[in-house]
Amino acid sequence: MIKTDPESAAFCQHLHPLFHDQSSHIRNFRQQSLEMLQSSPFPALKHEEWKYTDLSELAKQLPVSPVLSDFQNLSVNDVYPYSFNQMKSHVMVFVNGHFTPQLSNINKLGRNIVAENLFSAAKRNPEDIKLYLGKADKKGNDYFSYLNGAFFTDGAYIRIPDNYQSEIPIHLLFLTKGNGELRYSAARNLIIMGKNSSVTLVETYGSLDDRPVLTNSVTEVFNGENSLLRHHILQLQNERSHYFGSTNITIPANSRYQNTWVSLGSKISRNDVDAALTGAGSYCQLYGLYAGRHDQLMDNRTVISHRSPHATSNQVYKGILDGFSRGIFNGKILVEQKAQKTEAHQLNRSLILSDKAHADSKPQLKIFADDVKCSHGATVGQLDKNAMFYLQSRGVSKEIARSMLTFAFANDVVDSIILGPVRFYLYKKLFNRFGRDWGSEEDFESLYKQEE
Amino acid sequence: MGKDREHIDSLTQKEYEYGFITDIEMDMAPKGLNEDIIRFISAKKDEPDSMLRWRLKAYRYWLNMKEPTWAFVTYPPIDYQNIYYYAAPKKKEGPKSLDEVDPEILATFDKLGIPLEEREALAGVAVDAVMDSVSVATTFRKKLQELGIIFLPISEAIREHPDLIKKYLGSVVPPTDNFFAALNSAVFTDGTFVYVPKGIRCPMELSTYFRINAANTGQFERTLIVADEGSYVSYLEGCTAPMRDENQLHAAVVELIALDGAEIKYSTVQNWYAGDKNGKGGIYNFVTKRGVCHNHSKISWAQVETGSAITWKYPSLILRGDNSAGEFHSVALTNNRQQADTGTKMVHLGKNTRSTIISKGISAGYSNNSYRGLVKIGPGADNAKNYSQCDSLLIGDRCGAHTFPYLEVDNPTANVEHEATTSKISEDQLFYCNQRGIGTEEAIGVIINGYAREVFKRLPMEFAVEAQKLLTVSLEGSVG
Structure with a gap:
């Protein structure tokens, strides 16, 4: 008999899987997750991995699973702000964790690529689901992963064939739409890369309105041998929502995985990255930027496990904290005994802009x-x-110097995004936040155009 | 590589040099812990009633506490009822000079290479030597008395200076602070009390040698050092213990108070029995050390930790006063099955407070060596500065080195920097030495001592020599 945690059980009382006609693998997986969930306590400050993130306010609320009406009556115009100025890409749009084909655009993908929603994939490709769902590496599985496992409402399933290389990115856009209750939006994504392939994937989390939503996504990535995956994740939800996202990655021999995480939105956000380097010559790069203001709380937890010799990892996380915000970086590098010749580097830098902010x-x-x-x-x-003095000695005012340097501090991370339109979108957002003393948005745009 | 293996074997099979049991009759309380034992200890020490109440309060609190499990160490559960809480060398009319001290005890110190009389003459060090639980010899007390410096076993201080004790004992580490501190508060049997009056610079290094002697006796030391305004004191603590099969528990509490403008330097060399190469025996060292800095004051911790089966120790500082400064310099070496979870806490509360942390870990054999540290900058600590550097060196592929720093910053004007590296002894450096005719063993000694130099520099002369010898001896011939 599993011991049930009462708080944990109460929290999910209004959640249910949205559709019932699922494959047996998904049903089994939900059942397992539910059992684990019921025996996991709700995260509290006394848990080492949640030491700085107070969820007691959230614990009092009851998230509610989405309903069909959430997804209806949406047009392409609604998602335009997140199209990065209509960047050329293959887009899959999910609203409250539910796939909405009418907003998506995945027709022009190559013949061998599979990009569909998880539920369709489970019907068409049950073996893959059995092989991969819930199998990506995760050290210390936690409450929100189980919650997602039990109540996810669909997700993206992407399978890249061997030797596929494409310049055109795949864009997974997760939008939320609130109503009076606290909507629960949970996508479960599976990304499977073939050998010798190379692809860029963008995951964007945004809001369609300013109502609070609880987003709880899990993305499992299985990189292929000798492959390269560039994975950019942007968290841009409204500042009343919550975000709990996990990315679990397996990186086999000679493959490269580059992750850039940019967090600007949500009241409380938690970014969990678990990467396992399982083959020789593998490489993992995690870049992150979290810029908090008002009363935002941004929690980042990363684990890089070196399981095999001759692997390299590199991690840079930067925080900029203004207002009453709080930024947390909790990163772990684990080198197993057999992982000789490992090279692993980790850097966390935080900038505190106001006297009520915490890092x-x-x-x-x-x-x-x-x-x-x-x-x-x-x-x-x-x-x-010294940098401040240098600028001031050349006639730049203190305020402008500060703006310039703060903007530059953030851009270190944004520069690691290889997609020009996404970069430009973020530059503009950051300029609006930190470049106020420097110039207007038009100034910035003309400056940027010159640079290009 | 075969030769390296031999080196490693010779290292891992090294027996504890200082292991022996001194045969002295003991005055003991029965095993176990209850209120009667505490009353017995308190009565033995002729303590005032208030002290007994203080102890009982700590004990009652301890009963409801749980042993902490968060440290990265594993050990079989400790049976707190299977420990002697009081053991004293049999008293013969309280020795007044070295001549009256039990010759066996003097012989013990001789074997350790620290003969008291030699120290007295040579180094000018006042030694308050503690054999198990009762001080057996105190020297230079007179000279210190002239300056008004109080340097006493804590049990005597409790009787002779109740006001100071009442004001400061437990003011830094309250009896309810943590599991082991509460246990210590309830049953501590001896330790040292130092009080340096206003404006006095203590002319000599004060030193106490602790030695765990009676089989199965936990050692619960209590050290309290108060440096009054504008004073300076340097305190040395060094430890060795005889070889034992059963684990021994040591839960000491050290409290330092630096009042306005004072400076305290606290140095430790810890070389207790670490257990044999299979991890059998050895001392459990669960220590709470903490200091408080008032305005313009400074406390520095320097430690060389090579012994103990398990070390659980975080010498901490609360920088309460404005413009106060703290330092922590540490070398921790683990070998065989030793486990160390050690580090420091720097809590910045005052304005313009500064702290430096230099920690050097060396792991060999099957040992695990962790650095765990906290740097906290409070909202009022304007312009606080911290710099931390935690390096780990691995020797052999079965050991582990871990770093768990916590940085908590609540002030925008603070500047906190943390750096850590982990690596093995560089092949290039070894090759360079070999090439110039320096043998591998010697080269390792040189490299290790260079690696830990920054910390040794901070130790008083006598300790620096001892510490370098300790490291070289422990790591002879171990090639990664």
């Missing part, structure tokens, strides 16, 4: 092999005084 940093190394090069660094502070 917490917990960069951890857990190393069981001896022939390794591992390092981590963390800094919390203000802008570089």
Whole structure:
């Protein structure tokens, strides 16, 4: 008999899987997740992995599964703001975790690529679902992963064939639409890469209105041997919503995985990244930017597990905290005993702009092999005084110098996004936040055009 | 590689040099812990009633506490009822000079290479030597008395200076602070009390040698150092313990108070029995050390930790006063099955407070060595600065090195930097030495000592020599 946690059980009392005509694999998976969920306590400050994130307010609310009416009557215009100025891409749109084909555009994908919603895939390709669903690596599975497993309402299933290389990115757009209750939007995504393939994937989390929604997504990525996956995740939800997202990645031999995480939205957001380097010559890069203002709380937890010799990982997370916001970085590098010749680096830098903002940093190394090069660094502070002086000595006013440097601090991470239109979209957002003293949006646009 | 293996074997099979049991009759309380034992200890020490109440309060609180499990160490559960809480070398009319001290005890110190009389003459160090639980010899007390410096076993201080004790004991580490601190508060049997009056610079290094002696006796030391305004004191603590098969529990509490403008330097060399190469025996070292800095004051911790089966120790500082400064310099070496979870906490509360953390970990054999540290900048700590550096060196492929720093910053003017690296001894450096005719063993000694140099620099002369010897001896010939 499983011991049920009462708070945990109460929290999900209004949740249910949206559709019942699912494959047996999905049903089994839901059942397992539900059992694990019931025995997991609701995250609280006393849990080491939730030490700085207070969810007691959220625990009092009852999220409600989406209903069909959420998805109706939406037009392409509604999602236009998230199209990055109509960037050339293959788009799959999900509203409250539910696939909406009328807003999507995946017809022009190559013949061998499969890009469809998870429920269709489960009917057409049950073996894959059995092989991959819930199988990506995760150290310390937690409450929100189980919650998603039990109550997800669809998701994207993408299978890239061997030797496929494309310049055109795949864009997964997850939008939320609220109503009086706290809507629960949970997508479960499976990304499976073939050998020798290369692709860019953008995941965007946005809101269609300013009502609060609880987003709880899980993306499982299985990189292929000798493949490259560029994975950009943007969290741009309204500042009343909650976001709990996990990305679990398996990186086999000679493959590269590059993740860029940009978080600007949500009242409370939690970004969980678990990457396992399972083959020699594999490479994992995690770049992150979290810019909080008002009373936003941004929690980032990353785990990179080195399971195999000769793998490399590199991690840079940057936080900019204004207003009453709180930024948390909790990163762990785990090097197993057999993972000799590992090279792993981790850096967390936070900038505090106001006297009521907080920054917490917990960069951890857990190393069981001896022939390794591992390092981590963390800094919390203000802008570089020398850089400020340099600009001021050249006639730039203090306010503008501060704007420029803050903007530049953030752009270090944004620059790692290879898609021009996405980069431009983020530059503009960040300019509006930090470049106020520097110039108008038009100034910025003309400046940017010159640069291009 | 075969030769390296031999080196590693020779290292891992090294027996504890200082292991022996001194045969002295003991004055013991029965095993176990209850209110009667605490009353017995308190009565033995002629303590005032208030002290007994203080102990009982701590004990009652302890009963409801849970042993902490968050540290990265594993050990079989401790049976707190299977420990002797009081053991004293049999008293013979309280020795007044070294001549009256039990010759066996003096011989013990001789074996350790720290003969008291030699120290007295040579180094000018006042030694308040603690053999198990009762101080057996105190020197230089007179000279210190002239300056008004109080340097006493804590049990005597409780009797002779009740006001100071009442004001400061438990003011930094309250009896309810944590599981082991509460246990210590209930049953501590001895330790040291130092009070340096206003404006006095203590002319010599104060030093206490602790030694765990009676089989199955937990050592519960209590150290309290108060440096009054504008004063300076440097305190040395060094430890060795005889070889044992059963694990011994050591739960000490150290409290430092630096009042306005004062400076305290606290140095430790810890080389207790670490258990044999299979991890059998060895000391459990669960220590709470904390200091408080008032305005313009400074406290520095320097430690070299090479012993103990398990070390659980975080010398911390609360920088309460404006413009106060804290330092932590540590070398922790683990070998065989040793486990160390050690580090520091720097809590910045005052304005313009500064702290530096330099931690060097060395793991060999099957050991696990963790750094766990907290740097907290409170909302009022304007212009606070912290710099931390935590390096780990791995020797052999079966050991682990871990770093768990916590940075919590609530002030925008603060500047906090943390850096850590983990690596093995560089092949290039070894090759370079070999090429110039320096043998591998010697080269490792040189490299390790260079690696830990920053910390050794901080130790008082006598300790620096001892510490370097300790590291070189422990790591002879171990090639990664």
